[in-house]
Amino acid sequence: MSTSEAIRADAARLLAEGRAKLVIGYRARGPHRAPAFVSDPAGVDVLIYDNLCKQNLAVYLRKPEVRSRGPVAVVAPPAVMRSLVVLAAESQLTEATVLAVGPDAYHGVLDLAGAAALLKEKYADLAPSPELLEALAKLDAMSPQERARFWTDQFAKCTRCYACRAACPLCYCARCIVEKNVPQWISTAAAQHGNFAWQIIRAFHQAGRCTLCGACEAACPQGIPLMLLNLALSEEVAKQFGEKPGYDPAAKPVIGSWKPDDDQGFVR
Amino acid sequence: MKILDADKLPDLAAVLAAAGYRVVAPVRDGAQVRMAEWKPGLAIDAGPIPANSVKEFLFPRCEVIARYSLDGDSFAPQPAPVDAPKTAVLAVRPCDAAAMVALDKVFNWEYRDDAWNARREATTLVALVCAAADDECFCTSVGGAPDARLGADAVLRCADGASKFILEALGEKGQALLAAAAGVLADGDARPDPPASVPVRFDSKAVTDWCGENFESPLWRDLGLACLGCGSCAYACPVCHCFDIQDEGTRSEAVRLRNWDTCGLALFTQHSGGHNPRPDQAARWRQRVMHKFRYFVERFGGLACTGCGRCARLCPARLAISQVCREIDEARKAAAK
Amino acid sequence: MTIAIYQSAMMNIVLARDEAPDVRTLRLQFADEADRVRFFQKYRVGMFGLYGVPGAGESAFCVASPPTRTGYVECTFRRTGRVTAAIRDREVGQAVTFRGPYGNSFPIESWKGRAIVFIAGGIGLPPIRSVIWNVLDRPGDFGPVTIVYGARTVADLVYKDELADWGARPDVKLVTAVDPGGETPDWKGQVGFVPFVLDHAAPPGAGAVALVCGPPIMIKFTLPVLLKLGFAPKDVYTTLENRMKCGVGQCGRCNVGSTYVCRDGPVFTLDQLRHMPAADM
Amino acid sequence: MARIGVFICHCGENIARTVDCAAVAAAAAKMPGVVHSADYKYMCSDPGQQMIRQAIAEKKLTGAVVGACSPRMHEPTFRRAAAEAGLNPYLLEMANLREHCSWVHEDRAAATAKAIDLVRVMVEKVKRNRSLYPIRVPIEPTALVVGGGIAGIQAALDIAGGGKKVILVERGPSIGGHMARLSETFPTLDCSQCILTPRMVEAASHPNITLMTYSEVEAVEGFVGNFQVTIRRKAKYVDWSKCTGCGDCWAKCPARKIPSEFDARLGARTAIYRPFPQAVPNKPVIDREHCIMLTKGKCGACAKACQRGAVNFKDQDELVKVKVGAVVLATGFDLWDHSAYGEYGAGKFADVIDGFQFERLASASGPTGGEIRRPSDGQVPRTVVFIQCCGSRDEKVGKAYCSKICCMYTAKHGMLYKHKVHDGRAIVFYMDIRAAGKGYEEFIRRAVEADGVEYVRGRVSRIYRRTDGKLIVRGADTLAGRAVTVEADMVVLADAVVPRSGGEKLAQLFGVGYDTDGFYSEAHPKLRPVETAAAGVFLAGACQSPKDIPDSVAQASAAAAKVLGLFARPELEREPVVARVNENTCVHCRACIQACPYGAVEDHEIRDRKGHLVRTVARVNEGLCQGCGTCVAICRSGCIDLEGFTDEQVFSEIATLE
Incomplete structure (x- = not known):
């Protein structure tokens, strides 16, 4: 049985048994892959899974429209599973049924704890692509001035559409800081000052939480290499705190918690 | 017939820049080709459909619409001059050119928007007949064509097997541009290449009619599920023009800004008291489709969609308005039988 | 060159009065006589304007004074966010920006000789206060006036002095009410919700005109009472307050269907609302 | 509408020397929302405060800014003045024109400009202030004292003496702490147990004190005035309500070779034991790690011996929840483990001992009955070397700080040794002698001059053991500028004082800060030495820093005074800055x-x-x-x-x- 067929069978079963009222998976739209929302066992035929399925579906589990449908099952490659685990750690998700897909295998129906266990067992060393690492190395090799120039040019393209935020499963604030105006934290103008503030603050809000799923960069209509920023912070967090988010549903927020053996060199 | 070798677009840009034009052209930027201000040395890539529309050069994503000097509790208005440089846009797609005509209507609907009109007046749009289209293109479904001339001041057309361009002026602005570019244009003959073929994917009239009767359709609810509520589609769309007005300032100066905005965002219509007339993504998706295919038709007599397909190409969830329209059309046909 | 449609007039605050918690009335005078003349050439009751403080922003609300009083513009607003807080912080002698008037108006010329019933709840009175004064400033032009006004508590009633004036006038029948529990020991008005009080007051509906303004829930329960009393849907008016930014039909957020509240409204009849999709009525 | 008053203080010359105060006041007068502005030589003086009160009343101020010193200094003063004039105290703010401006600048023009900025900043802030009201919290007038050493006992007795209830929690089976283990105390050489035991008994019998020995704090919830503390009463396996402390049980216990903690591992104890004869309560517990019945399931000798049937092998840990309003942490200290010093034998030489071991050797109740006999062979050592600063003042291997008590107890040890072994040599290696205390310097002089303790200023570089059992101590005499080698029979190391193990965990439970060495942090090193950053939690004794008995007792009484002060009112008023x-x-x-x-x-x-x-x-x-x-x-x-x-x-x- 192919992965797609297995997913369809499990989805149909979950829906028929009432364990899920809605299955979120992938479907084909022409040569592209789009999210599919299946609520009827008869409708599972649209579900497919292949290596073109890149969108992080965990983002939908935060939507009230989706949550109000009842228990949800979601087709989850490792990137999605990691997002679910972070959402659970941040008390945004108490339960979800996971149709766990690996790059090479289908792991069947799991709960959140099962997904976390699977991640630890099989996908503990998910690494960023070599191209991305190379790009980061290039960036690291730059002088601070060159790097500032690089990001200034990139952020100049930002139209402040906030697609990065909308596509990110971990951007779930009820009222985003960029939309608060008492006080006005971030300039609303799509201009250097506000764009910089927006991008940097968003990146820092993700630091220690971002699972490098790539949804933000994929969503950016302006082609800003957001993953470079995320990866840089992610590496820093790993270096400073030895933490890799998305594996432990009971994890404490890295930036918001303290351990006695944290490096305190900066204090002196 | 004015002829330009296919690899001479940068020369054309250079001669126009020398003639005092700000030149905007499709330029490669990483994985994307984007409409951007051309600078000497930049290659021009007229092949792919640019990721952004030409809209931002006539309706900037952020613009100062009023300016005040502040002194303690008192303030005084200061001039906020409109920035409207003489601009030539090279290889603008016919769908974008047509979109500017739609925006002309919005920005002159009872109240005339000086900034838009000044920039429109100062801009010469050199359209490029599309030689190729992709599976998201649907201009022919919304009254356009790969070789349509609506909104264009001049037209570039591939010829002699993409080895040359034919440049043709369509009005005074186009003629002025041709005159300025005379140095790089040759007189001669060339055989125009056939334009791209874009299949008609749906009947827009049927969609307009359906929208009039289906405000409460369950279709909206399902669309609302998949839509992430990002502004990507609206910001990429050449016709979308919703904006926000925000004040910002320091102790000594305040500016009133007009920023792009989008009906896809939850806060767009939210009242200060908390009530939101478009409370969910379904309502917001409906607004977007209805606005383009129904309300705009009712108020301005035309569609607010020119079929460029950018919204679908850029959608993180790969939602496509053309797909929605086709489903509507098919559902309507099925219901009629 | 600046963008003309966003150019605001400078207005000086000549009077400020706190009406209720967080509700304030300002009387504004045009700094420039030309702006005043231009305004009153266009202004009819029901129109709105955009009031602003540079650096904080602009906010749309109605003009609460009638066109019969051409020396000033009055507005009454509730402090809800950054802009209204900034306007509220302005003092007498200081300035605010103003642009307008925008929108349509109440067709009061077509009401000549007819009885008019004004029904308002809470902060819904200011938008029709301009009409009340316009009508009262033109004695003999209109039929009898009834005003039914309710608020949550006595403290939440706005225009307390004017309510006293209207109550004392022979040509006005005034009914004031507060929600149960909102009364004070010396409260002399009625206790009850607006629809109930209106039903009780029972002004004759046939041939009369009604203006309703207040929270959506009040309007929702008031409309059936009006129909019961014999008002025709085309003679029941209200004014919508959708979120607005430009005021001139461009920014795209106030529309209900293809109807732009800033341009086609804010004044609508019940008849019109019934044909608008999802207008929350 | 804002009506702000601005009051600029000259602070005598402190501010006025560098800042043109009149110019600041004049500039403030023009700031938006400011309706009153004045300057004055001493704003904190009575006439100055009167100016503020008067302006608030007459000008109907809605806010006030005082440009003066640090708010840590006079914010309460000015806020009180505002309150007296009817202005909510939180509508008054201070702009720090002294520490933040006049004291750190010289250029008068620039400092004045900065002062104006500082005032404007606070004017803008105070416009957005709103009235705040103190938060009132009822207080549970019972104190928890953690640690039953002399500090904990003293704090408990003082609080109980003040009429408030105290729960005294001790981890071990008996209260008394380290002081009970000492032989004599400096500088008076009176018997430690003789002066301590009456206090222990008093604590045990005080009607206001509930003793919870063999217990540990498990969890803490709540806040000042209202802590809910969960205490784990470890299983004692002896029903103390039945036990009379007769001793039949431990006499019969076959597990007899367990190193005694009380005797610093120099003596042995049984598995069912009381730590020492004067223990309070004077009742045994069973050490579950060593009890044969509890580890192997058979024995029961003690149960058989007990005529009252008090032994209960089924006893379980018990969690007790108590409600207290204040906490005194008095968890004391340990000695640093000198095995880190390889050059001193890495803890492997039996005759290289620490201070507590010497105390037990010198104590009449100790394993040798008070005779100084070395651990390896029980011989009386003829030459004893004492090494001070073992681990203290050694940033590389040990601790950076001075342990404060070692100079004194080493002198005492030298003296006690000389008193008992008249012809023996007591040689002290020292870096410096720190004897700042009442009678302390005299005590040192007495050790040197009257008792003949030999002091060598210098470090010991190495100790090794010769085959005949002699400890060869090599060091330097830095005063004489020569190398010294001593053939010693025993070496006593004055190990650094470190906080009790497990102290960090306890601190985290209570939200108390601690330094890199694990000592608990006081709220302010000078002005709030017994308070912690956690409101309602106070410190006593060596858990905060190395202390001798008088210091520990003094601080314990101070902590008790703080607790009694807190309990003096039925409700707590807290700053509404939350x-x-x-x-x-x-x-x-x-x-x-x-x-x-x-x-x-x-x-x-x-x-x-x-x-x-x-x-x-x-x-x-x-x-x-x-x-x-x-x-x-x-x-x-x-x-x-x-x-x-x-x-x-x-x-x-x-x-x-x-």
Whole structure:
């Protein structure tokens, strides 16, 4: 049985048994892959899974429209599973049924704890692509001035559409800081000052939480290499705190918690 | 017939820049080709459909619409001059050119928007007949064509097997541009290449009619599920023009800004008291489709969609308005039988 | 060159009065006589304007004074966010920006000789206060006036002095009410919700005109009472307050269907609302 | 509408020398919203305060800014004055024109300009201030004292003597702590147990003191005035209500070779034991790690021996919840483990001992009955070398700090040895002698001059053992400038004083800070030496820093005074500078809850009128919140504000400087 067929069978079963009222998976739209929302066992035929399925579906589990449908099952490659685990750690998700897909295998129906266990067992060393690492190395090799120039040019393209935020499963604030105006934290103008503030603050809000799923960069209509920023912070967090988010549903927020053996060199 | 070798677009840009034009052209930027201000040395890539529309050069994503000097509790208005440089846009797609005509209507609907009109007046749009289209293109479904001339001041057309361009002026602005570019244009003959073929994917009239009767359709609810509520589609769309007005300032100066905005965002219509007339993504998706295919038709007599397909190409969830329209059309046909 | 449609007039605050918690009335005078003349050439009751403080922003609300009083513009607003807080912080002698008037108006010329019933709840009175004064400033032009006004508590009633004036006038029948529990020991008005009080007051509906303004829930329960009393849907008016930014039909957020509240409204009849999709009525 | 008054203080010459105060007042008068501005030589003086009161009343001020010294200095003064004039005290702010300006600048023009900025910043802030009211919290007038050493005993006795209830928790089977193990005490050489035992008995029999020995603090909830503390009563396996302490049980216990903690492992004890004869309570416990019955399931000799049937092998740990209003931490100290010093034998030489071991050798109740006999062969050592600063003042291997008590106890040890072994040599290696205490220097002189203790200034570089058992001590005499080699029979190391093990965990339970060495941090090193950053938690004794008995007792009494002061009122008034969560925008990501160092942010369920759960949000417990702002910083969507320091206020301060 192919992965797609297995997913369809499990989805149909979950829906028929009432364990899920809605299955979120992938479907084909022409040569592209789009999210599919299946609520009827008869409708599972649209579900497919292949290596073109890149969108992080965990983002939908935060939507009230989706949550109000009842228990949800979601087709989850490792990137999605990691997002679910972070959402659970941040008390945004108490339960979800996971149709766990690996790059090479289908792991069947799991709960959140099962997904976390699977991640630890099989996908503990998910690494960023070599191209991305190379790009980061290039960036690291730059002088601070060159790097500032690089990001200034990139952020100049930002139209402040906030697609990065909308596509990110971990951007779930009820009222985003960029939309608060008492006080006005971030300039609303799509201009250097506000764009910089927006991008940097968003990146820092993700630091220690971002699972490098790539949804933000994929969503950016302006082609800003957001993953470079995320990866840089992610590496820093790993270096400073030895933490890799998305594996432990009971994890404490890295930036918001303290351990006695944290490096305190900066204090002196 | 004015002829330009296919690899001479940068020369054309250079001669126009020398003639005092700000030149905007499709330029490669990483994985994307984007409409951007051309600078000497930049290659021009007229092949792919640019990721952004030409809209931002006539309706900037952020613009100062009023300016005040502040002194303690008192303030005084200061001039906020409109920035409207003489601009030539090279290889603008016919769908974008047509979109500017739609925006002309919005920005002159009872109240005339000086900034838009000044920039429109100062801009010469050199359209490029599309030689190729992709599976998201649907201009022919919304009254356009790969070789349509609506909104264009001049037209570039591939010829002699993409080895040359034919440049043709369509009005005074186009003629002025041709005159300025005379140095790089040759007189001669060339055989125009056939334009791209874009299949008609749906009947827009049927969609307009359906929208009039289906405000409460369950279709909206399902669309609302998949839509992430990002502004990507609206910001990429050449016709979308919703904006926000925000004040910002320091102790000594305040500016009133007009920023792009989008009906896809939850806060767009939210009242200060908390009530939101478009409370969910379904309502917001409906607004977007209805606005383009129904309300705009009712108020301005035309569609607010020119079929460029950018919204679908850029959608993180790969939602496509053309797909929605086709489903509507098919559902309507099925219901009629 | 600046963008003309966003150019605001400078207005000086000549009077400020706190009406209720967080509700304030300002009387504004045009700094420039030309702006005043231009305004009153266009202004009819029901129109709105955009009031602003540079650096904080602009906010749309109605003009609460009638066109019969051409020396000033009055507005009454509730402090809800950054802009209204900034306007509220302005003092007498200081300035605010103003642009307008925008929108349509109440067709009061077509009401000549007819009885008019004004029904308002809470902060819904200011938008029709301009009409009340316009009508009262033109004695003999209109039929009898009834005003039914309710608020949550006595403290939440706005225009307390004017309510006293209207109550004392022979040509006005005034009914004031507060929600149960909102009364004070010396409260002399009625206790009850607006629809109930209106039903009780029972002004004759046939041939009369009604203006309703207040929270959506009040309007929702008031409309059936009006129909019961014999008002025709085309003679029941209200004014919508959708979120607005430009005021001139461009920014795209106030529309209900293809109807732009800033341009086609804010004044609508019940008849019109019934044909608008999802207008929350 | 804002009506702000500005009051600029000259602070005599302190501010006026560098800042043109009149110019600042004049500039302030023109700031938006300012309706009154004045300057005066001493704003904190009575006439100065009167100016403020008068202006508030006459000008109907809605806010006031005093440009003067640090708010740490006079904010309470001025806020009190504002309150007297009818202005909410939190509508008065101070601009620090002294520490932040005049004291750190020289250029008068620039300093004046900066002073004007500082005032304008506070004017903008105070316009956005709102009235705040003290938070009142009822107080549970019972104190918890953690640690039954002399500090804990003293604190408990003083609080109990003040008429308030005390719960005294001790980890070991008996109270008494280290002091019970000492032979004599410096500088008077009176018998340690003789002066301690009456205190122990008094503590045990005081009607206001509840003794909980063999117990540990397990969990802490709540806040000052209202702590709920869970205490684990470890299983004693002996029913103390039946036990008379007769000793039949431990006499019969076959497990007899367990090193005695009390005797610093120089003596042995049984598995059922009381730590020492004067123990309070004078009742045994069973050490579950060594009891044959509890480890192997057979024996029961003690149970058979006990005529009262008090032994109960089925005993279980018990969790007891107590409600207390204040806590005194008096957890004491340990000696540093000198095995880190390889050159001193890495802890492997039996005759290289620590100070406590010497105390037990010298103690009449010790394993040798008070005779100085070395551990390896029981011989009386003829030459004893004492090495001070073992681990102290050694940043590389040991501790950076001075352990404070070693100079004195080493002198005492030298003396005690000389008193008992008249012809023996006591040689002390020292770096410096620190004898700052009443009678301390005299005590040292007495050791040297009267008792003939030999002092060598210098470090010992190495100790090794010769085959004949002699310890060869090689060192330097830095005064004489020569190398020294001593053939010693025994070496006593004055190990550094370190906090009790497990102290960090306890500190975290109570939200008390500690330094890199693990000593508990006081709230202010000079002005609040017995308070901690956690309100209602006080310190006594060596858990804070190395202390001798008089210092520990003094601090214990100070802590008791603080507790009694707190308990003197039925309610606690707390600064209303606390965090508040905007429950409308809170998404309950719990980052604040996890980040709060005081456990002050809690889950709060919002329910509709029918009681259905709508959603859960974070909520700040006002009684617990210390206003530190950690939650404010961690909240990604900015939905927590600190009262008195709201985002809006702080932004307005920044914005006005642009």
